[in-house]
Amino acid sequence: VFFPGNLVEAAQFVGSFRPAARQRLRFLGTASWDLPNELARSRTALDGAIFVTPFLLTSSDPVISRFVTAYSERYGRKPDFLAAQGFDAATLALAALRRQRVQNISFEQAFQSIQTYDGLTGLISVRPGGELQRRFSVVQLLGENLVSPPPLERIYDGTFEAQLNTEVVEEQEEQKQVPQYAEPQTLGAERKAHNF
Incomplete structure (x- = not known):
């Protein structure tokens, strides 16, 4: 429902x-x-x-964990979605500035050439007009925790059944050949990004 x-x-x-x-x-x-x-x-x-x-504070992702720790130590409170979104925006802007300098192109061209960024607030894509498209994380409330639910697999009788298929997940992870993009040194972390 x-x-x-x-x-x-x-x-x-x-x-x-x-x-x-x-x-x-x-x-x-x-x-x-x-x-x-x-x-x-x-x-x-x-x-x-x-x-x-848009931002799972309790994520097991090591980059998000480091961000939460660094932010909490600096500001004395846990970050919210706006703090994480601000970090992602600054990281995207820095990537565009670096690309602008290296490729000798306009900032707009550099920004629009960023295809995908695996940010703190989800997978972010830059569309041709410069608009951002974001994929949020899906979570399930189980007891006191927010967890990632198992993926849904289509069954031929028209119903959906949740099945966790670790072999498929592991195979997909192995197939990812993603270049790394270093985030600002204040966080000291690396984040996956395509075409950076």
Whole structure:
């Protein structure tokens, strides 16, 4: 059941179902559900719900972990989506400036030639007109944790069944031959980027 409303409305709606009915249904939401304090209050009703998040603070990605640590040490609080988005924007701008200098092209040309950046806030692509397209992470609320749900695999009878196929995931990871782009030294991390 896709619920496009905000998290408070979703918790009220889902909470109106009996527990047995909630277990049979899968609730899907939007990025507006990514509110840690409200999720903590809504865990019982929304356990198992799936939604997208622009920035997963608890990600196991080592670059995100280092960013969270560096930001927390510097500012005395954990970063939010806007902090991560600001970091991604600055990193993209620096990459375009470097490309501009090396290739002797305009900043606009350099920026538009960045095809894909694996940022803190998801996979970011620069479209031909310079607009950014972003892929957010999909997360599932399980108990007290936000986790990556297993991928959905199409079954021929028209239903979907979640199956974690580690062989496919491992094979895809092995096939990725992505050049590394060094982020600013303040973070001391490397991030995957295409055509940098």
